[in-house]
Amino acid sequence: MEGGAELLFYVNGRKVIEKNVDPETMLLPYLRKKLRLTGTKYGCGGGGCGACTVMISRYNPITKKIRHYPANACLTPICSLYGAAITTVEGIGSTKTRIHPVQERIAKCHGTQCGFCTPGMVMSMYTLLRNHSEPTLSQLNDALGGNLCRCTGYRPIIDACKTFCKTSGCCQSKENGVCCLDQGINGLPEFEEGNETSLKLFSEEEFLPLDPTQELIFPPELMTMAEKKTQKTRIFGSDRMTWISPVTLKELLEAKVKYPQAPVVMGNTSVGPDMKFKGIFHPVIISPDRIEELSVVNYTDNGLTIGAALSLAEMKDILANVTRKLPEEKTQMYHALLKHLGTLAGPQIRNMASLGGHIVSRHPDSDLNPLLAVGNCTLNLLSKEGKRQIPLNEQFLRKCPSADLKPEEILISVNIPYSKKWEFVSAFRQAQRQQNALAIVNSGMRVCFGKGDGIIRELSIAYGGVGPTTILAKNSCQKLIGRPWNEEMLDAACRLILDEVSLPGSAPGGKVEFKRTLIISFLFKFYLEVSQILKEMDPVHYPSLASKYESALEDLRSRHYWSTLKYQNADLKQLPQDPIGHPIMHLSGIKHATGEAIYCDDMPVVDRELFLTFVTSSRARAKIVSIDLSEALSLPGVVDILTGEHLPGITTNFGFLTDTEQLLSTDEVSCVGQLICAVIADSEVQAKRAAQRVKIVYRDLEPLILTIEEAIQNKSFFEPERKLECGNVDEAFKMVDQILEGEIHMGGQEHFYMETQSMLVVPKGEDQEIDVYVSTQFPKYIQDITAAVLKVSANKVMCHVKRVGGAFGGKVTKTGVLAAITAFAANKHGRPVRCILERGEDILITGGRHPYLGKYKVGFMNDGRILALNMEHYNNAGAFLDESLFVIEMGLLKLENAYKFPNLRCRGWACRTNLPSNTALRGFGFPQAGLITEACITEVAAKCGLPPEKVRTVNMYKEIDQTPYKQEINAKNLIQCWKECMATSSYTLRKAAVEKFNSENYWKKKGLAMVPLKFPVGVGSVAAGQAAALVHIYLDGSVLVTHGGIEMGQGVHTKMIQVVSRELRMPLSSIHLRGTSTETIPNTNPSGGSVVADLNGLAVKDACQTLLKRLEPIISKNPRGTWKDWAQAAFNESISLSATGYFRGYESNINWETGEGHPFEYFVYGAACSEVEIDCLTGAHKNIRTDIVMDVGYSINPALDIGQIEGAFIQGMGLYTIEELNYSPQGVLYTRGPNQYKIPAICDIPMELHISLLPPSENSNTLYSSKGLGESGIFLGCSVFFAIHDAISAARQERGLPGPLRLNSPLTPEKIRMACEDKFTKMIPRDEPGSYVPWSIPI
Ligand SMILES: Cc1cc2nc3c(=O)[nH]c(=O)nc-3n(C[C@H](O)[C@H](O)[C@H](O)COP(=O)(O)OP(=O)(O)OC[C@H]3O[C@@H](n4cnc5c(N)ncnc54)[C@H](O)[C@@H]3O)c2cc1C
Ligand code: FES
């Protein structure tokens, strides 16, 4: 072995040689910090989001082939890259050279909003195109399966990628033998393009063609190196870790003898996350490099032998190939493995992870191990002592020493036997999300019958996710041998297995009853599957399955997507160059796609920069007995540790916040995640290491209040209670036909902006000036709180925001606290300080959407008319008030949604609990309040025996009316949206089709639901609506515009440039916008509440009009002149070419004493209809189709507006269906990253999505009569919730189960499955509440 090796690889065609490589360095920080390639982004650090996707290319000297694959840079150790070529987003194109067609199309198809996910998306797509220049839609969907986007809702990204597909015109969906092009049959809305309407947001004709010959070639030097293979084992080392890369089997075995405890790192997708998130440290790592024997593929008489080093993606290709060639009876196991390989993680992880690593790491939720275990697979091991074969059985999976690898042994390959005739193998799994989500329960099942006799000769069943290891139901299977395959056997099997695979009520991961139910539901599916095959093989002896029950067999998977859009063309009377009303691409779209757009952490390191990280409370309510900083301070590189004593008397009480939250707690903590100290060190790594060494002793305090119910019991509320009342509720209750009372609980939501909280504070060294570069929605707050902390006036603190990588309300208050502490550190040490939260810290510290409990008492007539409604809203505010009272207020003001409730009383409380304080999140109380109301209406409909849409229509506002707070409303457009949505979705026809489907299918049910939307827009006071702008015209005729709004993906800067272009009649290309700063626009309001473009646009318009007025004489003197001429002439005449613009805010007020006012400027109307299909046995659901009709007024930019609607809709769909936060009974948040918390991925979006904008009908005093759309679409996501509700209701009706059906949000697979009660849910053991401590509690 040779030590001190040089690491050699290529990045974007350039050779990189590293002499002193630190084996702990991952590719992501190396690219970003060392090579300054900041296009590759950090989103989670754990392989779960895809923001860091790069392409890795390797040459195989044996096959002479180059393999290009996508990989997560965050989990790729650089030491593993010897001889590889890395391509990052910068390597495929840039605005300085030539942009790549993928970059161009994703931008021009409006597939970027905040742009933070875009480089990762681009690289996933680029890698696909390197391997398949004309991919199929199915390959496309697979390729993007490991990339998350929180803004767009994926539709435009798919549209962009589809332009590379062979058949981009068609959805390729032939599921029912029908394709999208058969419009009428598929029930598609028959949108027609006309003079007034458009159906497209981009034009394909202008796209650059894809020319594969233009791509970077694989570096010839690396090929030669690989061919020669003269190198020896490479060793890289630092003080802490040694990395050994043997290149021959002999050297590998020697290394293993020398370091038996060292892991054999292949893909690092198991070792890497363990080191990062669980703090497991390995001083030595062995990482074999291209050892042929580990990559074998041998076909023997008995089966297939697959090398342990082959990636799961390679294994998938091998198995796909084998299944094509061999008869089905031999490939049962391979089909089952393929099924799981299709959904296991995303393509990046599948390409990195090795088969050997997967097997040996023995994750309890491994998808492949249960299958391999039931399939009699064997493991070929090798050590210096020789070869050995061990079975992949239960003892191996339990890591019994007698059945395990010895420390010095290596797994060489795996034998996977062929199946035989009369042998059947199946794979099952259910996860929170269809793809790229670890299974909640998975299973491998195999049965072998005697020749044609249907008697069980062998039976093997294994489960994952139900214990600390993969579990085999050995005893049960043994007892069933010799029994015929019939219902009695099934019944006995269920009971035996439930007994053997028993899960305690407090089992880690929770969802215990769901897991128990899945265990036997999967068994039932297997029973049916095998029965059906037996029937096909021998129709005489085996009874056929009733067709109604066949529905249990198929898995729900969305493979293909299809969408249509319709919007109003720009006014024909407009000047041709006027961009208002046109689908102009996001101003930064191309830069997002090339990685050139700069986010806060992309800013280069500043001289003498420090890094700050936080130590947070691990207790939910406790006295801090002591804080010991000594060990942390003694570590090298640690500069300082701040505690509350450094920041006495400073609280978050600024501007509209009245909180007295300490920035750093010293005495007491009120939630897990509360900030206690800030560690400042020379580097991020040192700061993090020191933070782990801070020792805090706590004494727990009582009572611990976590849930809303506990807060109600303890009367733990923030003051004041809010109340709104109209009509005479008590009298009305006396007049109604029926009264019902109910409640619904709604879980919270994590913002999951892709860019975590980020800031860089630079003291200027003069006059106490300080620059704060920060990813925030509210620069003024940052300025104020920083000035207070530093005890300087606001004019010394400048806050700059170039762009924000998603915010959704989460970058207002908490960002201020983080930035203030960072600024304090910077000021104290006179050095720049950077603070970038890791994903886990970010989710833990910053709170999210408020969980809600809604209680209702409703009085109604038998025809569904609601005459009396009494509502109580409780939100879980967390430990501090933050914006929770505003959220309650907005919830109350908006709760009636689209309905006229003549007698309404509603009250709301913000509950103080020991959780991190919740804050603003898109929709601000409306998504919760609206859901409660719709749940109430759904229950009223059920009680009246009427369809819910009927009760909705009956109660809807009718034209001119008054809201409960006595604001006038004209509901004409609401009714039009509703009617149009009914028509375009073919509601009535499809309702009948759904009913027919449901009557024919027992185990699958469809559901259809439509909800209306009336979203009030306004900020509650005139002052909160003021906005300012500054427009400069330079002598060359170019314009620089700034305003107070923050660009966080919604495209506000693009819209502002459109405004300037219209007002000054100037091409878009002459106008520039650099970002937002308190230096140019003082005293800004926060960006949020759907009004950013509207308010700032009016200010920009005002500035432009001031300039025009001033320049009028000059322009009229030379009407054919250019802006350059006019600017020069104005300068010569000493006319100022700079103007501020101002908008004072809309009249708006609400008096909580009288419950009356005019809090909103206007209402956004809409309607959405969604159809779903659920699997009653697993709780899975598929979003079949959604139709949305929205009234957006005169759209300033239909591409951006549709982007907001659909992005919000998908975020809402996530909120109401799969996004679930889990807290321990001690108040610890478990779900701290994309691997535990599932936001919608590409597989979740409706297979068909149709969006149409209502033609504008009224002029208003908003910006060009437009409407703000940032938030409203979230609520429309609940159409999916109610469609699932409808499907569950159908299942329950068929099973004769009694109502009322009350379902809480989110409607996860667990809730769906458990609501579809059946013989299996009855069979499972139930634990007495209180007899065990649950793993998690609903808060
Ligand atoms: C984001 C993400 C999503 C995931 N989703 C899923 C999922 O949906 N379903 C699922 O089943 N799994 C999932 N996984 C787990 C994944 O399948 C495993 O992490 C992966 O298969 C491990 O392979 P690896 O090569 O990266 O292992 P490594 O991390 O390189 O090694 C893991 C272990 O295997 C040992 N080892 C490796 N090769 C050998 C060998 N030849 N001989 C002896 N010992 C060896 C090592 O010593 C080490 O202890 C996911 C992981 C991530 C990060
Ligand atoms: S940052 Fe690498 S996958 Fe999220």
Ligand code: FES
């Ligand atoms: S554009 Fe995808 S995360 Fe913002």
